[in-house]
Amino acid sequence: MxxxxxxxxxxxxxxxxxxxxxxxxxxxxxxxxxxxxxxxxxxxxxxxxxxxxxxxxxxxxxxxxxxxxxxxxxxxxxxxxxxxxxxxxxxxxxxxxxxxxxxxxxxxxxxxxxxxxxxxxxxxxxxxxxxxxxxxxxxxxxxxxxxxxxxHSIDQQLCRWLLLSMDRLSHNHLTMTQEFIGHMLGVRREGVTQAALKLQQLGVISYSRGLIKVIDRDQLEHLSCECYxxxxxxxxxxxxxxPQRQLIKNPEDIPVVVLKTQ
Amino acid sequence: MxxxxxxxxxxxxxxxxxxxxxxxxxxxxxxxxxxxxxxxxxxxxxxxxxxxxxxxxxxxxxxxxxxxxxxxxxxxxxxxxxxxxxxxxxxxxxxxxxxxxxxxxxxxxxxxxxxxxxxxxxxxxxxxxxxxxxxxxxxxxxxxxxxxxxxHSIDQQLCRWLLLSMDRLSHNHLTMTQEFIGHMLGVRREGVTQAALKLQQLGVISYSRGLIKVIDRDQLEHLSCECYxxxxxxxxxxxxxxPQRQLIKNPEDIPVVVLKTQ
DNA sequence: TGACTTATGTGCGCTAGCACACCGAGCCAG
DNA sequence: CTGGCTCGGTGTGCTAGCGCACATAAGTCA
The missing domain is CATH 2.60.120.10 (Jelly Rolls)
Known part of the structure; x- marks a missing residue:
């Protein structure tokens, strides 16, 4: 900070x-x-x-x-x-x-x-x-x-997590240990290890010592749950x-105009 | 409706x-x-x-x-x-x-x-x-x-759920089947049955065919997780x-007044 | 009153995730 | 280059909760 x-x-x-x-x-x-x-x-x-x-x-x-x-x-x-x-x-x-x-x-x-x-x-x-x-x-x-x-399973949640993170970055690698991800998902580190292993074996990601690279993003989306x-x-x-154009500049105009009065 | x-x-x-x-x-x-x-x-x-x-x-x-x-x-x-x-x-x-x-x-x-x-x-x-x-x-x-x-366990979540519901009612009984609670908590009906049985045996609640009575509310709070x-x-x-008094009647005044400018 | 429906109790086998424990490999500092 | 630390891999039980199947009990209605 x-x-x-x-x-x-x-x-x-x-x-x-x-x-x-x-x-x-x-x-x-x-x-x-x-x-x-x-x-x-x-x-x-x-x-x-x-x-x-x-x-x-x-x-x-x-x-x-x-x-x-x-x-x-x-x-x-x-x-x-x-x-x-x-x-x-x-x-x-x-x-x-x-x-x-x-x-x-x-x-x-x-x-x-x-x-x-x-x-x-x-x-x-x-x-x-x-x-x-x-x-x-x-x-x-x-x-x-x-x-x-x-x-959903840890596997699915890991995918969701990776995708959510990826979307907010401009590159395809994340710097976070499995332990850290465990804290984030609220599961044990070992659980993350298992899930990560599967993903690596499938060629979806690769990782080492806190650096995760996403290789096959499409696959990742398939393996993720719908939540993502x-x-x-x-x-x-x-x-x-x-969109910007529709925004009202003048506070007076904000209200009832916008809504279809059902 | x-x-x-x-x-x-x-x-x-x-x-x-x-x-x-x-x-x-x-x-x-x-x-x-x-x-x-x-x-x-x-x-x-x-x-x-x-x-x-x-x-x-x-x-x-x-x-x-x-x-x-x-x-x-x-x-x-x-x-x-x-x-x-x-x-x-x-x-x-x-x-x-x-x-x-x-x-x-x-x-x-x-x-x-x-x-x-x-x-x-x-x-x-x-x-x-x-x-x-x-x-x-x-x-x-x-x-x-x-x-x-x-x-948290189903047991704890059931307590939480009962308490949340109780707080919004003026009496001490709820009309809902275990099946329904199962849907609400996102667990199986049988899981709810087990948890409810325990509570009944402890004398915390009693129930029959969709009518649950809370007998010992204090106990219920003890058994619930902190989430409640x-x-x-x-x-x-x-x-x-x-509180009402602090509310600002005039839109013009709403803003900066309220905040301690840290 | 008897058949039907709904709510609850229970047993069994299965899996996911937990707790704990231990290992090895990379990395870093002295 | 060595000892210590961090990160990741693995194994062995244990438990909670699941899916399914079935048993009962309590109302409901013809």
Whole structure:
């Protein structure tokens, strides 16, 4: 979480889909306040019960939210990458949640300080609409995770996890140990080892010491459970359904216009 | 879902916590549009992929949201009773979700037509704030369900489920078969039978042919996993944290005032 | 009253995932 | 180049929950 860009990453807020979806005038208000930060692997972005000072828009980093049980066991319930944003609690009203955010893949993110978020949010324009849509997509992701935990095998869930991660990266390799994945899926490391072995034997992935390469993505999708597709589609629908042009610039116009009065 | 009250139930919108939390002026705008409806057991309120015409505020009914898998297996991911509302998609922006809503305990609810919801929502006053808070509480419930599905036994989950249901009723008995509970928890009927037997032998509950009586609630809480408490607390915090007085009547004032600028 | 339906109890064999334990190979620092 | 650490592979039991099959009990209705 070291502030400022050290080397020279891809310094472009447009890499984040949510930021990119905003209209030029909203962008011109917000972008001056954006700060580029580097998120190192396994950094703790946000601990259960604490309050957040910024909202983060990942560009090439991935952060996952996990719920931790009393006995220490944990499960990741959702993944945030360049398609979304970290810190919805900040505008949802509650100041904190019982979850924890961990950087799952190192990279960069732009962050926006709390006051600016609140201010823009309270203009009740594009940002509000976009955040609500995104929140709904998040709920879908969390819900699907719940069902997946109940009904699908570790094998399938590993595929789902790899795919979710891949989608948020621009390359085909992931830096994470099996132990780490185990924590994310809420299963034992050995279980991940078994599942990973199968995938490797099938020629779908290859890996060594914390570096996983996806070789056959199509196969991976076949082997995954439906949960991946459901989440992906739902997210796509929610965020494309409201293209920039249709957004209302003037808060006055937002409401009843849009809805077919059934 | 037969409209209008047939006999004479408890015709009072204040029984719903969310409606009750609104200030008199908002209530006076909304209440004339409320329609009391009866929700019969197992009625399908809302099928996956369809669009909702009303938002429902249960008084003494309970509705649960379930996600259904391709193979037909399903799991309930959250429960809505008099503490909340059914149909957040309506104001979140997406028109539908991949979930299904089933009446889990028969009773009454007030419903508000879509146009009125949208209109009030777009005033950006109390209702908006309240809905956002409630949505955050929902996310917590869904997330906790996900973790619970992974880490806890059927026994514990049955306790959690009974408690969640009890909290939304004014009496100590539930009308639901073990088969039905099985569908809700996403487990086999036999699994529920085993768990229920244990509870009965411990004198915690008694049941027969679809009627479950809770005898020792304290015990039930002890036997449940932590998930119940977490959800309950989080919901309480989110909804009391914003008492009526602190709500801003004038949309202009909503924003930056509230936040400690950290 | 007897046949039928629905809700619950139970047994059996099977598999997934767990707990624990131990090993080997790569990697790094002194 | 050596000792220690991390990551990954494997084996041996054990248990929870599943699928299936069947037995009973409690209502329901002709």
């Amino acid at each position: 070291s502030p400022r860009s050290p080397a020279k990453p891809q310094p472009n807020p447009q890499q984040n889909h949510l930021l990119a979806a905003l209209s030029p005038d909203v962008q011109s208000r917000l972008f001056p306040h954006l700060e580029l930060v580097h998120l190192p692997l396994r950094a703790l972005m946000y601990e259960s019960g604490t309050s957040m000072s910024h909202v983060y828009f990942p560009t090439d980093s991935i952060v996952s939210l996990q719920y931790v049980m009393e006995n220490g066991a944990s499960t990741a319930i959702l993944v945030v990458g360049n398609e979304g944003l970290l810190g919805i609690t900040l505008f949802m009203g509650g100041e904190s949640t019982p979850s924890r955010s961990v950087v799952q893949s190192a990279g960069y993110a732009y962050r926006l300080p709390r006051p600016q978020v609140k201010e823009e949010f309270n203009r009740h324009g594009q940002l509000l609409l976009l955040m609500l849509r995104y929140t709904q997509a998040l709920i879908t992701q969390v819900a699907q995770t719940a069902v997946c935990n109940r009904h 597709e459901v989440v992906k589609k739902e997210t796509a629908i929610l965020l494309t359904y409201l | 037969s409209p209008r009250s047939p006999a004479k139930p408890q015709p009072n919108p204040q029984q719903n916590h969310l409606l009750a939390a609104l200030s008199p002026d908002v209530q006076s705008r909304l209440f004339p549009h409320l329609e009391l409806v009866h929700l019969p057991l197992r009625a399908l309120m809302y099928e996956s992929g369809t669009s909702m015409s009303h938002v429902y505020f249960p008084t003494d009914s309970i509705v649960s949201l379930q996600y259904v898998m391709e193979n037909g297996a399903s799991t309930a991911i959250l429960v809505v009773g008099n503490e909340g509302l059914l149909g957040i998609t309506l104001f979140m922006g997406g028109e539908s979700t991949p979930s299904r809503s089933v009446v889990q305990s028969a009773g009454y609810a007030y419903r508000l037509p879509r146009p009125q919801v949208k209109e009030e929502f777009n005033r950006h006053g109390q209702l908006l704030l309240l809905m956002l808070r409630y949505t955050q509480a929902l996310i917590t419930q869904v997330a906790q369900t996900a973790v619970c599905n992974r880490h 408490e977490v959800v309950k607390k989080e919901t309480a915090i989110l909804l009391t944290y914003l």
